[in-house]
Amino acid sequence: MPKTIEHIHWPDAPDLWMPYAPAIKVKGGTTVYLAGVTAAPVYHHHPHRPDEFDAMPRDMAGQARAALENLKRGLHAVGATFADVVTADRFVTDLTDQDALNRAWGEYFRDAKPATTTVQVVRLATDPRCLVEINAIAVID
Numbered sequence: 001m002p003k004t005i006e007h008i009h010w011p012d013a014p015d016l017w018m019p020y021a022p023a024i025k026v027k028g029g030t031t032v033y034l035a036g037v038t039a040a041p042v043y044h045h046h047p048h049r050p051d052e053f054d055a056m057p058r059d060m061a062g063q064a065r066a067a068l069e070n071l072k073r074g075l076h077a078v079g080a081t082f083a084d085v086v087t088a089d090r091f092v093t094d095l096t097d098q099d100a101l102n103r104a105w106g107e108y109f110r111d112a113k114p115a116t117t118t119v120q121v122v123r124l125a126t127d128p129r130c131l132v133e134i135n136a137i138a139v140i141d
Helices: 060-077 095-109
Strands: 004-008 023-027 030-037 085-092 115-120 132-140
Touching: 023 085, 030 060, 060 095, 060 132, 085 095, 095 115
Parallel strands: 085 115
Antiparallel strands: 004 023, 030 132, 085 132
8 A cells, every 4th residue: 555644634723834733644654763863963972972063053043954954864764755754753952942943844844744742851862062853753655
């Protein structure tokens, strides 16, 4: 059975832009789980070496784009695109920067609107300078 992804909106939903769909219905396909990515290099030493993260952008807009580029590389590795993402979790260290994250999100996801959860956290594990981490689940044919 070929994969279909249907964005489900409430029957009485207002007509306005949102970066997500309240529900996603998927039939067919193979599920792919993508680990959380930040603006940091995905492949880095463990234990962490802080100098490996010095090139990260310092603002949310830059870090969001860098994290989404890392997510894009993971999607590409499994033969997927942002249109195949059905759900994503977004962890941010400051919710006041959420609009910058959503602008970058719109640039990458365009009309694809996965179900999302966004939460503020005290710190992300990779490096204290990381402002956003994104993980995702995609469905591919």
